[in-house]
Amino acid sequence: MGLVVGGVLDVGAADPWASVAGGAAGLIGLAVTLYAFLGPAPTAAAVTASGTRAVAAGGSIGAVSTGDGTSTTPPPPTTPGSPTRPASGPVTASGERSVAAGGDIGSVSAGDG
Template identity: 45%
Template sequence: MTRRLRMLAWFGVVVGVLLAAGLIVLVVVADLDTAGQVAGIVGTIVGLAALGVSVYALRQPGSQGAAGPTVTSGGVRSVAVGGGVSGTVSTGDRHTSVQVPGRRRAAGPPPTAPPPGASGTVHASGERSVATGGEISGDVSTGDGER
């Protein structure tokens, strides 16, 4: 939660507590009829505000959502991974790891957003193909190596 959202949440809590305290004071000072009418009006306003906040939250672009990216593998012995690979992926017959030198990402926090132009779809379509939706920090082998 960002600092701004945390501040808005606390603001909502403080306003709610003040409204409840004000209604209690109104019941004690004024009559119950007036307090009931005021509570009805305040409840309507708060309900409409909550509806507006809900619509606003639903229209905000979030992360990938609950469903996540679409991940499919259509080729024979193909592998598609929605996130990153930090272990070993092999589509060969032998269980030995074949290491291929690759580019390592600089040390730091993992990326939080997909790269520009990413569609959220990961698809491995060819025979023994491997597709990932994230970084590869492990070993990926699509063959059997030398015999």
């Protein structure tokens, strides 16, 4: 807006308009920041496991074994400080021996050994 006024009128008249536009942009930025900090809290993702031996986790799963007489090899250790990804939506494992995670899955064995 300040540039338009400066282009149409003159640079001296654009200065107050640019000040007003900058102040308005600052107030809008402050309002958006306050909303981000004080706005509604994110809701937890729904985690559901339905089915024989089904496994569901809202975060990461290291090792899972759903079969008879099976074992899983544990995944390699994570680097300290490496972030785990939380679920961003619903996590559902529905079906026999199904496995679902909102984050990473290291190792899964769903068969019988």
